[in-house]
Amino acid sequence: MKFSTFQKLSFSGFLAVAMFLASQMQAQNLTLEGQTGGFLTPTAYVVYAEKGQFFSHPAIGIHFINASKVIGNIETLSITESFAGRAELGYTRSIHQFGNEGSGSASAAVVPGGFSQLWNANGMNIFHGKVVAIKDGQFGAWTPGLAVGGLVRTGDKFVTGQAAVLATEAENAYCYYTGAYLGGLCDPQVPIPAAKAYTNGDVYIAVTKTWAKKPVPFLVNFGWKATNATIFGIGGQSTRFGGRIFGGLGIPLPLGHGIVAVPSMGFTQEPGTSKGLGTASYTSLPLVGGKADIPTTLDYAVRVTQIEHPHFAFDIGIGAVASHIGSAPTFTFPNPSPTGTALVDLQAKKVLGMGLSYRY
Numbered sequence: 621m622k623f624s625t626f627q628k629l630s631f632s633g634f635l636a637v638a639m640f641l642a643s644q645m646q647a648q649n650l651t652l653e654g655q656t657g658g659f660l661t662p663t664a665y666v667v668y669a670e671k672g673q674f675f676s677h678p679a680i681g682i683h684f685i686n687a688s689k690v691i692g693n694i695e696t697l698s699i700t701e702s703f704a705g706r707a708e709l710g711y712t713r714s715i716h717q718f719g720n721e722g723s724g725s726a727s728a729a730v731v732p733g734g735f736s737q738l739w740n741a742n743g744m745n746i747f748h749g750k751v752v753a754i755k756d757g758q759f760g761a762w763t764p765g766l767a768v769g770g771l772v773r774t775g776d777k778f779v780t781g782q783a784a785v786l787a788t789e790a791e792n793a794y795c796y797y798t799g800a801y802l803g804g805l806c807d808p809q810v811p812i813p814a815a816k817a818y819t820n821g822d823v824y825i826a827v828t829k830t831w832a833k834k835p836v837p838f839l840v841n842f843g844w845k846a847t848n849a850t851i852f853g854i855g856g857q858s859t860r861f862g863g864r865i866f867g868g869l870g871i872p873l874p875l876g877h878g879i880v881a882v883p884s885m886g887f888t889q890e891p892g893t894s895k896g897l898g899t900a901s902y903t904s905l906p907l908v909g910g911k912a913d914i915p916t917t918l919d920y921a922v923r924v925t926q927i928e929h930p931h932f933a934f935d936i937g938i939g940a941v942a943s944h945i946g947s948a949p950t951f952t953f954p955n956p957s958p959t960g961t962a963l964v965d966l967q968a969k970k971v972l973g974m975g976l977s978y979r980y
Contacts, residue, residue, distance in 0.1 A: 649933040650681030650977045654698030654712030655748045659935050661866045661888050663841050664765030664828035667702035676702040683975040689967035692719035692739050712746040741777035764829035772821040779856030781815040783896025788812045818857050820849040842867040850894040858891035865889050882923040890914045912945040935975040941968040
């Protein structure tokens, strides 16, 4: 992956959660998947509970991702509750709207109806949990927080689930036209299956430190996760369960009247493969069983929140997800052989993201 000078300098940063004072200030800020943390990746904090209370007030989050050109728009609705300031559980519903790339696009020669058909699903469910093993500052001012957690996504039909449907449609068309071209028969056609819903998940370790003193206050976050999902499940199933790293940095800037803005930058590694998405030959059906080139996700954003005892946080930023991820054969029926290749372009190199979190 090629980076500009600015991207190289910010590679250790992450679309995250930088606050002014203490770890409690992270409490109501939920990720895209509903965990306490930044826009995408969890931190070593949980939803804040008032002193002496075992249960916290619930934190809710609403997020929006605009990737409408191919992938489609995604909204998430989350609710998360913590217990004794050491653990949290929550649920997120991810809602998807169909992308704009249709049958009139050049990609229709590779996938019937265009690449957006790979995201022809309503969304998925996400269940998440976390336990804080070491609290930030527990053994001294420089002691970082450490948390372990995980999540499970169910009903994920994106890409991998849709691939068999599209492959069957393509095979039926291929069989029909090549059979007619060669004087053969293609009856009966293969029944088109329903899209399969997959279950995938992550397990992770996050290390986070908030520094609220001079010369520069900051929050730094770094972690490792094992996952079998590509692009947080939006890219479907990866071909194996493997380890990835994430990290980030945010610097708070006071705006006055108890409000702070936090410019932040970051990354999260993605699995390099996605079942059903990538280069394939016409004999193994287009876009099925191939290997995609999924880049590291980069994020640049600003969070606006209250300095003390915050109840809300608003995030807005740009994410670099993926553009060209490989190539696939194209066909001009009734020619039975591929006539060339086409780049698989997700058109998600610059996507807009927004999020609002609130703690009662």
